[in-house]
Amino acid sequence: MGNFFFTSCPVICPKMTRQLLRVQEAFGGDKEIQMLSFTVDPAHDQPEVLRDYAKRYGIRWQLLTGDKPALYRLARNAYHLTASEGDGGPTDFIHSDQLVLLDKQGRVRGYYEGTNANQVDELIHDLKQLRNEP
Numbered sequence: 795m796g797n798f799f800f801t802s803c804p805v806i807c808p809k810m811t812r813q814l815l816r817v818q819e820a821f822g823g824d825k826e827i828q829m830l831s832f833t834v835d836p837a838h839d840q841p842e843v844l845r846d847y848a849k850r851y852g853i854r855w856q857l858l859t860g861d862k863p864a865l866y867r868l869a870r871n872a873y874h875l876t877a878s879e880g881d882g883g884p885t886d887f888i889h890s891d892q893l894v895l896l897d898k899q900g901r902v903r904g905y906y907e908g909t910n911a912n913q914v915d916e917l918i919h920d921l922k923q924l925r926n927e928p
Contacts, residue, residue, distance in 0.1 A: 795828070795921065797893045797908055798869050800835035801847045806891050810908035811851050814893070818854055820918045826925050829855030832869070834888050836862050874902060893917055897924055 795817070799807040814829065821827040833839035836859045839847075844857040859865075866888055869875045875890045895904040895917060904920055906913040 795893060795895050795917070796830040796832065796873060798832050798834050798865075798873070798875065798888060798890055800833050800889075801839050801843055802835065803889070806889070806909060810891060810893070811853070813908055813911065813914040814855070815851065815853070816911075816914055817918055817921070821921065824925070827921060831855065831857050832865055833857070833859045834865065834869070836860060836865060872900065895920055895924065897927070 797810060797814070799810060801807070814831070817829065831853075833844065839857075839859050841859065844859060847853070848857055869888050869890075873894045873896075875888060875892060875894070891908045893906045893908040893914070894902060895906070897903050903924060904917070906917040908914070
């Protein structure tokens, strides 16, 4: 399961993070469930910034940064989060409230509004079902 965020986001990202904490709580130390949050602002969200953000919220899943063009290709091509084209350059910016559920083969199995508790309940339900698939 993954999403894209940035630590200086004032409204949407903190709401998504609080909902993701519910997912974290539901699956505890389950090694089959992998949660990944990728920054869309790697120039600002250096590893130490991500560590501080994780500490502030009590996050135990992975917060990842990297090369902006590579992160944006991942968002567009693997997670299919935007129909817009871009190269991850200085004026390219992706911001989505979507949580994306992927299966073990990396196929997208669902999108969930990350600020909506009911949709996150659905995500938790779907994760439990997906975990039991062969």
